[in-house]
Amino acid sequence: MKDIETLTALEEIRLLEARYARYADEKRWMDLAGLFTVDGTFTPQDAEGRPLLVMSGRQEIAETLTSVNGGDVTAIHMLFTPEIEILSPTTARGIWAMADLLFRGADAPPAAEGLPPFRTMRGWGHYHVSYEKVDGRWLIAERVQTRTRLEFE
Template sequence: MDDMEKLVVVEGLRRLMARYVYAADHQQWDELASLFTPDGTFTPHDTDGTVLIRMEGREEIARALPEGVGSGAVLVHHLFSDLIDVESATSARGIWAMEDLVRRPVPAGCAERGQGFTEMHGYGHYRPRFTRIDGEWRIAELVLTRVRVDVTP
């Protein structure tokens, strides 16, 4: 694979991750899930490295994400500097610095009991593994690691 071919792959993967955060911000969960391979996984971690949930397959990703976000939430994601390693014509890995904001209403009665949150502001890194299937790049595995999370009850 020559340098120009690698650059085309890198730009395609940047666009794929941009589609991912766009779909997340607009809560287009089926569209977001379609960016994964059929058996793709998404595993977000807490700041201490603990796995929060492991979602396997498009259907579980499309179902679990809106459940975790909650009804009435507003989402904002930002991707920053990326490191992309093109391993072959069908395989690549990357690291994206990220920031996300989740703002949601607190269900009635929860604020008094200290449950739930109204705002979460997180910082960390997306670590995707990509594969090319039928000429299209997809996310085969996505790991989210956190370096900081600020929560407002």
């Protein structure tokens, strides 16, 4: 790949991740799921490295995130310090430092299985992501969320 192609790919992936965080904060779960490949996966883990959920495919990602974040839930997602490696013209991988806050009001659905009941969650960790370029567009093929710390109130 030429330098300009690499730089373009890096910027397109950064914009993809910016949309991911914004769609999550806006509770636009179908749009967020559309950032994944058709068979993409998303696996958030707890601080001990145990999977909390394993979501496969756009429909399951959208339905699961809707069910655990519906009602009176406000989310704030932040992504930092991307380490992106372009592997080929159509594949890449990245690691993003991340932090998130979840605020759950009285009308919030039950917390995801494996999490204690909570009103506020503060989390820190990393997203480990594999990307694929499909029909000229970078998408998330696999996303694993690792945690360095989770706090609940």
